[in-house]
Amino acid sequence: MRVAASKKEAPAPLPGQPTYWAEACKHLAKKDRVMKRLIPQYSDAVLQSRGDxxxxxxxxxxxxxxxxxxxxxxxxxxxxxxxxxxxxxxxxxxxxxxxxxxxxxxxxxxxxxxxxxxxxxxxxxxxxxxxxxxxxxxxxxxxxxxxxxxxxxxxxxHLLRPNVLPLDDIGLIRGISQNYFSGEPVSRSDAREVAQAWRPWCSVATWYIWRSLDPLPVNY
CATH class of the missing domain: 1.10.340.30 (Hypothetical protein; domain 2)
Structure with a gap:
């Protein structure tokens, strides 16, 4: 008798990590070609709150x-x-x-x-x-x-809010330029348009854009 293989479950989030991370990554990979490429490259870490x-x-x-x-x-x-x-x-x-x-x-x-x-x-x-x-x-x-x-x-x-889009962040704008516009200058309007596909998980997408510029996880 053949026994169906059990579906591998994602590991439970550790304290200080977002509970929504796996759901967000699945959504982003489905909706955005760049996220589909980036997320598997940086699966070693997730957003982490210091709790202070x-x-x-x-x-x-x-x-x-x-x-x-x-x-x-x-x-x-x-x-x-x-x-x-x-x-x-x-x-x-x-x-x-x-x-x-x-x-x-x-x-x-x-x-x-x-x-x-x-x-x-x-x-x-x-x-x-x-x-x-x-x-x-x-x-x-x-x-x-x-x-x-x-x-x-x-x-x-700190609060691990899932849908924050920091348009004043230089790294985010530079990362969008490199990943979506072949290095061409990017306006806030361009960045906002790209981020339409990220909602309601803009924080997660932003984190992966940062990782694309520096493999070390960004932390505050």
């Missing part, structure tokens, strides 16, 4: 307007300064030490202001799970140094 709202936002501030590699170097030096990376500990740091770690004077101001918002209870992370993306962005951009790009990185990397 303050650290994710601070890391995003550090990464503003500098390369991923440069941001990683500065972050490693800065995050080693406090005993633990908490708002309270960051507020105890000396400005000179933060500058010596590679932070600009402006970024020091931004991170201190961010720490004050968390330490003073002006941000209430427990509310975010019940808020839509745009409402969270509006709350975050009211903080000095937090623009839309930083808020979108937070939505993707």
């Amino acid at each position: 709202a303050f650290a994710t936002l601070a890391r995003s501030v550090v990464g503003q307007q500098i390369s991923v590699k440069a941001a990683q170097r500065v972050w490693e030096r800065f995050s080693a300064l406090p005993e633990t990376l908490t708002p309270e500990q960051v507020l105890r740091l000396r400005v000179d030490d933060m500058r010596a770690a590679g932070l600009s004077a402006r970024k020091v101001e931004y991170i201190v202001d961010l720490a004050l918002h968390f330490d003073g209870g002006r941000l209430q992370p427990e509310r975010w799970s019940g808020m839509d993306d745009e409402a969270i962005i509006a709350e975050l951009v009211a903080i000095r140094g937090i623009g839309r790009w930083t808020a979108e990185m937070f939505l993707i990397f």
